[in-house]
Amino acid sequence: MDSVKKIVYSKKIEKHVTYAPTLGSAIQYTNVGMLEEWIQCYLLLTRKAAPTLDALTKDEYLYFGVVKFPLRLIQPNGVDSGGSLSNGTAEHLADSPPMLVRYEEGKFHCIEQLDLLAELKQRKVNTFPxxxxxKRNDDYKRFMKYYGTIFHYVDHV
Incomplete structure (x- = not known):
């Protein structure tokens, strides 16, 4: 156990990364092996008022990403794909954080960013970082069996 701690805590991060609630920041954190740290910063600093995300800060979760994800796989619960488009641009989408999607019992669910998902669907965007x-080990095994090798990692904005 001590040798594992030594390996983990002696891991040197050669690049300095700064947190921002953007896709670019999430990719930088992922590239240096600190995706969990980015998610914790995002949940604690940026999404403070979101009660649906509260459980993510208290329980142990597995995170997979940042990947190009086909939006058609997300269950349509609570997503309004009608209505008018916002005045946002492609730069606006690049400045937004990656979408958080929960995989549970073989299905994908948008956790919090339903407005972003609706905007992406209105713009007919097929994939989004x-x-x-x-949460559960059986979900991880099922995910890896069916999807583990087909998603492409996003390594730059």
Missing amino acids: TIIVM
Whole structure:
């Protein structure tokens, strides 16, 4: 156990990364092996008022990403794909954080960013950078069996 602690705590991070609630920041954190740290910063600092995300800060979760995720796989619960488009641009979408999607019992659910998902669907965007969140070991095994090798990691904005 001591050798594991020594390996983990002696891991040197050669690049300095600064947190921002953007896709670019999430990718930087992922590239240096600190995706969990980015998610914790995002949940604690940026999404403070979101009660649906509160459980993510208290329980152990597995995170997979940042990947190009096909939006058609997300269950349509609570997503309004009608209505008018916002005045946002492609730069606006690049400045937004990656989408958080929960994988549970073989299905994908948008956790909090329903407005972003609706905007992406209105714009007919097929894929969007996403972090996949799983809690249970059987969900992880099922995910890896069916999806583990087909998603492409996003390594730059």
